[in-house]
Amino acid sequence: MCGTEQALVIKSSKNSSVPQATDNNGSMQNHPSEAIINLDHGDPTMYESYWKKLGQKHNLTIPGFQSLSYFSNIKNLCWFLEPKLEQEIKMLHNIVGNAIIKDHHIIVGTGSSQLIMAALFALSEPLNQPNPINVVSPAPYYSSYPEMTDLLRSGLFKWGGDANTYDHKDEPYIEMVTSPNNPDGVIRKPVVITNGAKGMLVHDLVYYWPQYTAITSPADHDIMLFTVSKCTGHAGSRIGWALVRDENVAKKMVKFIEVNTIGVSKEAQLRAANILETISVSCQKIKSRDLENFFEYSHNLLVERWKKLREAIKKNELFCVAKFPLQYCNFSGDFTESYPAFAWMKCKDGVDCEKLLKEHKILSRSGRRFGSDPEYVRVSMLSRDEEIDVFLKRLPTILDCK
Numbered sequence: 517m518c519g520t521e522q523a524l525v526i527k528s529s530k531n532s533s534v535p536q537a538t539d540n541n542g543s544m545q546n547h548p549s550e551a552i553i554n555l556d557h558g559d560p561t562m563y564e565s566y567w568k569k570l571g572q573k574h575n576l577t578i579p580g581f582q583s584l585s586y587f588s589n590i591k592n593l594c595w596f597l598e599p600k601l602e603q604e605i606k607m608l609h610n611i612v613g614n615a616i617i618k619d620h621h622i623i624v625g626t627g628s629s630q631l632i633m634a635a636l637f638a639l640s641e642p643l644n645q646p647n648p649i650n651v652v653s654p655a656p657y658y659s660s661y662p663e664m665t666d667l668l669r670s671g672l673f674k675w676g677g678d679a680n681t682y683d684h685k686d687e688p689y690i691e692m693v694t695s696p697n698n699p700d701g702v703i704r705k706p707v708v709i710t711n712g713a714k715g716m717l718v719h720d721l722v723y724y725w726p727q728y729t730a731i732t733s734p735a736d737h738d739i740m741l742f743t744v745s746k747c748t749g750h751a752g753s754r755i756g757w758a759l760v761r762d763e764n765v766a767k768k769m770v771k772f773i774e775v776n777t778i779g780v781s782k783e784a785q786l787r788a789a790n791i792l793e794t795i796s797v798s799c800q801k802i803k804s805r806d807l808e809n810f811f812e813y814s815h816n817l818l819v820e821r822w823k824k825l826r827e828a829i830k831k832n833e834l835f836c837v838a839k840f841p842l843q844y845c846n847f848s849g850d851f852t853e854s855y856p857a858f859a860w861m862k863c864k865d866g867v868d869c870e871k872l873l874k875e876h877k878i879l880s881r882s883g884r885r886f887g888s889d890p891e892y893v894r895v896s897m898l899s900r901d902e903e904i905d906v907f908l909k910r911l912p913t914i915l916d917c918k
Protein backbone atom coordinates (compact mmCIF):
# COMPACT_ATOMS: atom_id res chain seq x y z
CA MET A 517 0.00 0.00 0.00
CA CYS A 518 3.02 2.32 -0.08
CA GLY A 519 2.06 4.73 -2.84
CA THR A 520 -0.38 7.35 -4.01
CA GLU A 521 -3.20 8.98 -2.08
CA GLN A 522 -6.45 10.77 -2.77
CA ALA A 523 -7.84 13.76 -0.85
CA LEU A 524 -10.67 12.09 1.02
CA VAL A 525 -12.16 12.69 4.44
CA ILE A 526 -14.07 10.36 6.73
CA LYS A 527 -17.58 11.54 7.39
CA SER A 528 -19.90 9.89 9.85
CA SER A 529 -23.15 8.56 8.42
CA LYS A 530 -26.30 9.53 10.32
CA ASN A 531 -27.86 6.09 10.10
CA SER A 532 -24.93 3.83 10.35
CA SER A 533 -21.81 3.42 12.41
CA VAL A 534 -19.88 2.56 9.26
CA PRO A 535 -17.66 5.42 8.12
CA GLN A 536 -18.22 6.82 4.64
CA ALA A 537 -15.34 8.03 2.56
CA THR A 538 -16.47 11.27 0.97
CA ASP A 539 -14.98 14.17 -0.89
CA ASN A 540 -15.33 17.72 0.40
CA ASN A 541 -18.79 18.00 -1.20
CA GLY A 542 -19.94 15.05 0.85
CA SER A 543 -20.44 12.74 -2.15
CA MET A 544 -19.53 9.08 -1.78
CA GLN A 545 -16.07 8.47 -3.18
CA ASN A 546 -14.48 5.43 -1.83
CA HIS A 547 -14.50 2.58 0.68
CA PRO A 548 -13.38 3.46 4.25
CA SER A 549 -10.30 1.33 3.78
CA GLU A 550 -9.18 3.78 1.08
CA ALA A 551 -9.90 7.02 2.93
CA ILE A 552 -7.36 9.41 4.38
CA ILE A 553 -7.55 9.55 8.17
CA ASN A 554 -6.41 12.87 9.59
CA LEU A 555 -5.06 12.37 13.11
CA ASP A 556 -2.59 15.25 12.90
CA HIS A 557 -4.54 17.84 14.92
CA GLY A 558 -5.77 17.41 18.48
CA ASP A 559 -9.31 18.27 17.39
CA PRO A 560 -11.50 17.00 20.24
CA THR A 561 -14.48 15.74 18.19
CA MET A 562 -14.54 12.58 20.35
CA TYR A 563 -16.70 14.52 22.80
CA GLU A 564 -19.50 15.15 20.29
CA SER A 565 -21.17 11.84 21.19
CA TYR A 566 -21.64 12.91 24.84
CA TRP A 567 -23.10 16.29 23.95
CA LYS A 568 -25.36 14.80 21.24
CA LYS A 569 -26.88 12.49 23.83
CA LEU A 570 -27.95 15.52 25.87
CA GLY A 571 -29.84 16.86 22.85
CA GLN A 572 -31.55 20.21 23.38
CA LYS A 573 -31.59 20.02 27.19
CA HIS A 574 -28.58 22.19 27.89
CA ASN A 575 -28.96 24.69 25.05
CA LEU A 576 -28.27 28.35 25.69
CA THR A 577 -30.23 31.24 24.16
CA ILE A 578 -28.76 34.74 24.24
CA PRO A 579 -31.31 37.48 23.48
CA GLY A 580 -30.31 40.32 21.17
CA PHE A 581 -30.19 42.92 23.94
CA GLN A 582 -27.75 40.96 26.08
CA SER A 583 -23.95 41.25 26.25
CA LEU A 584 -23.48 44.44 24.24
CA SER A 585 -20.96 46.08 26.55
CA TYR A 586 -17.22 45.46 26.39
CA PHE A 587 -17.29 45.13 30.18
CA SER A 588 -18.34 42.17 32.31
CA ASN A 589 -17.38 43.24 35.83
CA ILE A 590 -15.44 46.47 36.23
CA LYS A 591 -14.68 45.62 39.87
CA ASN A 592 -12.75 42.53 38.82
CA LEU A 593 -9.04 42.68 37.93
CA CYS A 594 -10.05 40.72 34.82
CA TRP A 595 -12.83 43.16 33.86
CA PHE A 596 -13.93 41.14 30.80
CA LEU A 597 -14.47 37.86 32.73
CA GLU A 598 -18.17 36.97 32.88
CA PRO A 599 -19.17 36.39 36.55
CA LYS A 600 -21.08 33.23 35.58
CA LEU A 601 -17.96 31.76 33.95
CA GLU A 602 -15.86 32.67 36.97
CA GLN A 603 -18.36 30.91 39.23
CA GLU A 604 -18.44 27.74 37.09
CA ILE A 605 -14.64 27.56 36.77
CA LYS A 606 -14.36 27.69 40.57
CA MET A 607 -17.10 25.12 40.98
CA LEU A 608 -15.52 22.66 38.55
CA HIS A 609 -12.01 22.90 40.03
CA ASN A 610 -13.49 22.34 43.48
CA ILE A 611 -15.39 19.25 42.31
CA VAL A 612 -12.49 17.75 40.32
CA GLY A 613 -9.78 18.80 42.80
CA ASN A 614 -7.18 19.43 40.07
CA ALA A 615 -6.21 23.01 40.99
CA ILE A 616 -6.14 25.41 43.92
CA ILE A 617 -8.22 28.46 43.15
CA LYS A 618 -7.63 30.25 46.45
CA ASP A 619 -5.15 33.15 46.19
CA HIS A 620 -5.27 33.01 42.40
CA HIS A 621 -6.78 35.49 39.93
CA ILE A 622 -8.83 33.99 37.12
CA ILE A 623 -8.11 35.40 33.68
CA VAL A 624 -10.14 34.33 30.68
CA GLY A 625 -8.55 34.13 27.24
CA THR A 626 -9.44 33.33 23.65
CA GLY A 627 -8.27 29.77 24.12
CA SER A 628 -5.35 28.94 26.35
CA SER A 629 -3.25 29.86 23.29
CA GLN A 630 -3.87 33.56 23.92
CA LEU A 631 -3.05 33.04 27.59
CA ILE A 632 0.32 31.47 26.75
CA MET A 633 1.23 34.62 24.82
CA ALA A 634 -0.18 36.79 27.63
CA ALA A 635 1.91 34.94 30.22
CA LEU A 636 5.12 35.25 28.16
CA PHE A 637 4.47 38.98 27.82
CA ALA A 638 3.61 39.46 31.50
CA LEU A 639 6.71 37.63 32.74
CA SER A 640 9.24 39.10 30.32
CA GLU A 641 8.12 42.73 29.88
CA PRO A 642 8.92 44.02 33.40
CA LEU A 643 12.48 42.61 33.25
CA ASN A 644 13.64 45.26 30.76
CA GLN A 645 16.30 42.96 29.37
CA PRO A 646 18.50 44.22 26.53
CA ASN A 647 17.86 40.98 24.59
CA PRO A 648 14.83 38.66 24.31
CA ILE A 649 14.77 36.08 27.10
CA ASN A 650 14.62 32.34 26.32
CA VAL A 651 11.44 30.30 26.47
CA VAL A 652 12.23 26.60 26.85
CA SER A 653 10.49 23.26 27.35
CA PRO A 654 11.91 19.74 27.44
CA ALA A 655 11.62 17.77 24.19
CA PRO A 656 9.25 16.36 23.20
CA TYR A 657 7.43 19.67 23.70
CA TYR A 658 4.07 20.98 22.39
CA SER A 659 4.83 21.80 18.75
CA SER A 660 3.11 25.22 18.90
CA TYR A 661 5.42 26.66 21.59
CA PRO A 662 8.29 27.49 19.17
CA GLU A 663 5.86 28.91 16.60
CA MET A 664 3.97 31.06 19.11
CA THR A 665 7.13 32.33 20.74
CA ASP A 666 8.89 33.37 17.54
CA LEU A 667 5.94 34.47 15.38
CA LEU A 668 6.36 38.21 15.99
CA ARG A 669 10.15 38.12 16.48
CA SER A 670 9.52 39.86 19.77
CA GLY A 671 12.16 41.91 21.54
CA LEU A 672 10.92 40.42 24.84
CA PHE A 673 11.26 36.65 24.37
CA LYS A 674 12.40 34.04 21.89
CA TRP A 675 12.27 30.27 21.60
CA GLY A 676 15.25 28.73 23.41
CA GLY A 677 14.59 25.08 22.50
CA ASP A 678 14.90 21.90 24.52
CA ALA A 679 14.98 22.69 28.26
CA ASN A 680 17.06 19.55 28.87
CA THR A 681 20.02 21.12 27.11
CA TYR A 682 19.38 24.75 28.08
CA ASP A 683 22.68 26.35 28.86
CA HIS A 684 22.27 30.02 29.78
CA LYS A 685 21.63 29.38 33.42
CA ASP A 686 22.67 32.80 34.67
CA GLU A 687 20.06 34.65 32.56
CA PRO A 688 16.32 34.97 33.13
CA TYR A 689 14.24 32.42 31.21
CA ILE A 690 10.73 30.95 31.10
CA GLU A 691 10.13 27.21 31.22
CA MET A 692 6.84 25.82 29.90
CA VAL A 693 5.87 22.89 32.15
CA THR A 694 3.23 20.86 30.32
CA SER A 695 1.65 18.22 32.51
CA PRO A 696 0.34 15.80 31.33
CA ASN A 697 2.59 16.53 28.41
CA ASN A 698 1.57 16.96 24.79
CA PRO A 699 2.67 14.84 22.88
CA ASP A 700 3.68 11.96 25.19
CA GLY A 701 1.20 12.17 28.12
CA VAL A 702 3.96 12.14 30.74
CA ILE A 703 3.44 13.94 34.09
CA ARG A 704 6.12 16.60 34.31
CA LYS A 705 7.97 18.85 36.71
CA PRO A 706 10.37 21.69 35.81
CA VAL A 707 13.73 20.43 34.53
CA VAL A 708 16.05 23.45 34.34
CA ILE A 709 18.36 23.71 37.31
CA THR A 710 19.84 27.19 37.55
CA ASN A 711 22.80 28.91 39.15
CA GLY A 712 20.50 31.38 40.85
CA ALA A 713 19.12 32.81 37.59
CA LYS A 714 15.57 34.08 37.45
CA GLY A 715 13.71 31.04 36.12
CA MET A 716 9.99 31.57 35.65
CA LEU A 717 7.46 28.82 35.12
CA VAL A 718 4.23 28.57 33.18
CA HIS A 719 2.30 25.40 34.02
CA ASP A 720 0.27 24.34 30.99
CA LEU A 721 -2.26 21.98 32.61
CA VAL A 722 -4.78 21.75 29.79
CA TYR A 723 -4.77 17.92 29.99
CA TYR A 724 -4.91 17.69 33.81
CA TRP A 725 -8.45 16.33 33.84
CA PRO A 726 -9.67 12.91 35.05
CA GLN A 727 -10.47 11.45 31.63
CA TYR A 728 -6.75 11.61 30.74
CA THR A 729 -4.88 10.97 33.98
CA ALA A 730 -5.18 10.39 37.72
CA ILE A 731 -5.87 13.56 39.70
CA THR A 732 -3.28 12.97 42.41
CA SER A 733 -3.37 16.38 44.10
CA PRO A 734 -4.64 19.88 43.40
CA ALA A 735 -2.04 21.79 41.36
CA ASP A 736 -0.88 24.97 43.09
CA HIS A 737 1.50 26.94 40.87
CA ASP A 738 2.05 30.62 40.10
CA ILE A 739 0.58 30.43 36.57
CA MET A 740 -1.68 27.53 35.56
CA LEU A 741 -3.45 27.26 32.20
CA PHE A 742 -6.67 25.37 31.39
CA THR A 743 -9.06 25.29 28.43
CA VAL A 744 -12.52 24.01 27.55
CA SER A 745 -10.95 22.67 24.31
CA LYS A 746 -9.40 19.71 26.10
CA CYS A 747 -11.66 19.55 29.14
CA THR A 748 -15.13 19.43 27.53
CA GLY A 749 -14.22 19.25 23.82
CA HIS A 750 -15.53 22.74 22.97
CA ALA A 751 -12.41 23.88 21.10
CA GLY A 752 -14.55 25.97 18.74
CA SER A 753 -15.69 28.23 21.59
CA ARG A 754 -12.06 29.30 22.09
CA ILE A 755 -12.28 29.72 25.86
CA GLY A 756 -9.31 29.13 28.15
CA TRP A 757 -8.49 30.39 31.61
CA ALA A 758 -5.40 31.10 33.65
CA LEU A 759 -5.06 30.89 37.43
CA VAL A 760 -2.44 33.46 38.38
CA ARG A 761 -1.08 34.05 41.88
CA ASP A 762 0.79 37.32 41.51
CA GLU A 763 -1.41 40.39 41.08
CA ASN A 764 1.10 42.27 38.93
CA VAL A 765 1.55 39.33 36.57
CA ALA A 766 -2.24 38.95 36.39
CA LYS A 767 -2.62 42.68 35.57
CA LYS A 768 -0.04 42.42 32.78
CA MET A 769 -1.81 39.41 31.30
CA VAL A 770 -5.08 41.35 31.35
CA LYS A 771 -3.28 44.24 29.66
CA PHE A 772 -2.07 41.93 26.90
CA ILE A 773 -5.61 40.70 26.19
CA GLU A 774 -6.96 44.25 26.43
CA VAL A 775 -4.58 45.49 23.74
CA ASN A 776 -4.87 42.29 21.69
CA THR A 777 -8.65 41.69 21.53
CA ILE A 778 -10.24 44.12 24.08
CA GLY A 779 -11.50 41.18 26.11
CA VAL A 780 -12.98 37.81 25.17
CA SER A 781 -16.30 37.04 23.45
CA LYS A 782 -19.15 37.11 25.98
CA GLU A 783 -21.23 34.66 23.96
CA ALA A 784 -18.38 32.16 24.07
CA GLN A 785 -17.89 32.74 27.81
CA LEU A 786 -21.58 32.21 28.53
CA ARG A 787 -21.64 29.04 26.48
CA ALA A 788 -18.51 27.78 28.23
CA ALA A 789 -20.11 28.60 31.60
CA ASN A 790 -23.21 26.63 30.61
CA ILE A 791 -21.12 23.64 29.49
CA LEU A 792 -18.98 23.69 32.66
CA GLU A 793 -22.12 23.87 34.78
CA THR A 794 -23.52 20.82 32.97
CA ILE A 795 -20.44 18.74 33.62
CA SER A 796 -20.31 19.83 37.28
CA VAL A 797 -23.93 18.72 37.67
CA SER A 798 -23.10 15.45 35.89
CA CYS A 799 -20.48 14.75 38.59
CA GLN A 800 -22.96 14.99 41.47
CA LYS A 801 -23.21 11.91 43.67
CA ILE A 802 -26.98 11.73 43.28
CA LYS A 803 -27.17 10.53 39.71
CA SER A 804 -29.53 12.17 37.31
CA ARG A 805 -30.94 9.50 34.95
CA ASP A 806 -30.36 11.50 31.78
CA LEU A 807 -26.97 13.01 32.67
CA GLU A 808 -24.08 10.57 32.68
CA ASN A 809 -20.94 11.63 34.57
CA PHE A 810 -18.98 13.46 31.86
CA PHE A 811 -15.54 12.44 33.09
CA GLU A 812 -16.50 8.79 33.54
CA TYR A 813 -18.00 8.71 30.05
CA SER A 814 -14.96 10.25 28.36
CA HIS A 815 -12.49 8.27 30.49
CA ASN A 816 -14.21 5.03 29.43
CA LEU A 817 -14.04 6.05 25.77
CA LEU A 818 -10.30 6.72 26.04
CA VAL A 819 -9.68 3.49 28.00
CA GLU A 820 -11.39 1.54 25.19
CA ARG A 821 -9.43 3.34 22.46
CA TRP A 822 -6.07 2.83 24.20
CA LYS A 823 -6.87 -0.86 24.79
CA LYS A 824 -7.60 -1.32 21.08
CA LEU A 825 -4.48 0.66 20.12
CA ARG A 826 -2.27 -1.56 22.28
CA GLU A 827 -3.89 -4.68 20.73
CA ALA A 828 -3.36 -3.31 17.21
CA ILE A 829 0.31 -2.58 17.96
CA LYS A 830 0.83 -6.02 19.48
CA LYS A 831 0.04 -7.43 16.05
CA ASN A 832 2.64 -5.18 14.41
CA GLU A 833 6.13 -5.06 15.89
CA LEU A 834 6.98 -2.04 13.78
CA PHE A 835 5.36 0.30 16.34
CA CYS A 836 5.48 0.75 20.09
CA VAL A 837 3.88 3.06 22.67
CA ALA A 838 4.93 3.68 26.28
CA LYS A 839 3.21 2.20 29.32
CA PHE A 840 1.92 4.50 32.06
CA PRO A 841 2.09 3.80 35.81
CA LEU A 842 -1.00 3.06 37.89
CA GLN A 843 -1.83 5.99 40.16
CA TYR A 844 -4.57 6.70 42.66
CA CYS A 845 -7.08 9.25 41.37
CA ASN A 846 -8.66 11.35 44.11
CA PHE A 847 -11.54 12.26 41.81
CA SER A 848 -12.63 8.72 40.84
CA GLY A 849 -11.48 7.11 44.12
CA ASP A 850 -9.73 4.39 42.12
CA PHE A 851 -6.36 3.47 40.64
CA THR A 852 -5.91 4.33 36.98
CA GLU A 853 -3.25 4.53 34.29
CA SER A 854 -3.03 7.60 32.04
CA TYR A 855 -5.01 7.56 28.80
CA PRO A 856 -3.55 10.59 27.02
CA ALA A 857 -5.18 12.66 24.32
CA PHE A 858 -2.37 11.64 21.95
CA ALA A 859 -0.53 8.41 21.21
CA TRP A 860 3.19 9.08 20.98
CA MET A 861 4.18 6.15 18.77
CA LYS A 862 7.69 5.03 17.95
CA CYS A 863 8.59 3.13 14.81
CA LYS A 864 11.58 0.81 14.68
CA ASP A 865 14.94 2.57 14.24
CA GLY A 866 15.59 4.26 10.92
CA VAL A 867 11.91 4.45 9.88
CA ASP A 868 10.36 7.87 9.25
CA CYS A 869 7.10 7.14 11.02
CA GLU A 870 5.08 10.11 9.70
CA LYS A 871 6.08 9.24 6.13
CA LEU A 872 5.25 5.58 6.60
CA LEU A 873 1.80 6.35 8.03
CA LYS A 874 1.16 8.87 5.25
CA GLU A 875 1.84 6.18 2.68
CA HIS A 876 -1.01 4.32 4.37
CA LYS A 877 -3.25 7.39 4.26
CA ILE A 878 -2.90 8.20 7.95
CA LEU A 879 -1.92 11.80 8.68
CA SER A 880 0.03 12.26 11.91
CA ARG A 881 2.59 14.75 13.23
CA SER A 882 6.29 13.90 13.03
CA GLY A 883 8.44 13.72 16.14
CA ARG A 884 10.63 16.40 14.53
CA ARG A 885 7.92 19.00 15.17
CA PHE A 886 8.21 18.28 18.91
CA GLY A 887 12.02 18.57 19.00
CA SER A 888 12.32 14.79 18.79
CA ASP A 889 13.22 12.15 16.17
CA PRO A 890 11.46 11.18 12.93
CA GLU A 891 10.96 7.64 14.32
CA TYR A 892 8.25 9.19 16.51
CA VAL A 893 4.81 10.43 15.57
CA ARG A 894 1.95 11.96 17.49
CA VAL A 895 -1.47 10.56 16.67
CA SER A 896 -4.65 12.17 18.01
CA MET A 897 -6.83 9.91 20.13
CA LEU A 898 -9.56 12.58 20.30
CA SER A 899 -11.12 12.13 16.86
CA ARG A 900 -14.55 10.66 16.16
CA ASP A 901 -15.09 6.90 16.61
CA GLU A 902 -15.32 6.35 12.85
CA GLU A 903 -11.83 7.72 12.21
CA ILE A 904 -10.24 5.96 15.17
CA ASP A 905 -11.86 2.65 14.12
CA VAL A 906 -10.46 2.85 10.58
CA PHE A 907 -7.04 3.86 11.97
CA LEU A 908 -6.98 0.91 14.40
CA LYS A 909 -8.02 -1.53 11.67
CA ARG A 910 -5.38 -0.22 9.30
CA LEU A 911 -2.51 -0.12 11.80
CA PRO A 912 -1.87 -3.90 12.05
CA THR A 913 -1.72 -4.18 8.24
CA ILE A 914 1.15 -1.69 7.82
CA LEU A 915 4.40 -3.24 6.72
CA ASP A 916 7.82 -1.67 6.62
CA CYS A 917 8.30 -1.38 2.86
CA LYS A 918 11.39 0.79 3.14
Ligand SMILES: Cc1ncc(COP(=O)(O)O)c(C=O)c1O
Pocket residue numbers: 558626627628629630658694698720722742743744745751754755756
Ligand atom coordinates in the same frame (compact mmCIF):
# COMPACT_ATOMS: atom_id res chain seq x y z
C1 LIG B 1 -0.44 21.68 25.67
C2 LIG B 1 -1.41 22.59 25.00
N1 LIG B 1 -1.53 23.84 25.45
C3 LIG B 1 -2.38 24.71 24.88
C4 LIG B 1 -3.17 24.33 23.80
C5 LIG B 1 -4.06 25.36 23.17
O1 LIG B 1 -5.42 25.06 23.30
P1 LIG B 1 -6.59 26.14 23.11
O2 LIG B 1 -5.98 27.36 22.51
O3 LIG B 1 -7.58 25.48 22.22
O4 LIG B 1 -7.13 26.40 24.47
C6 LIG B 1 -3.07 23.04 23.30
C7 LIG B 1 -3.87 22.62 22.13
O5 LIG B 1 -3.66 21.60 21.53
C8 LIG B 1 -2.19 22.14 23.92
O6 LIG B 1 -2.05 20.89 23.51
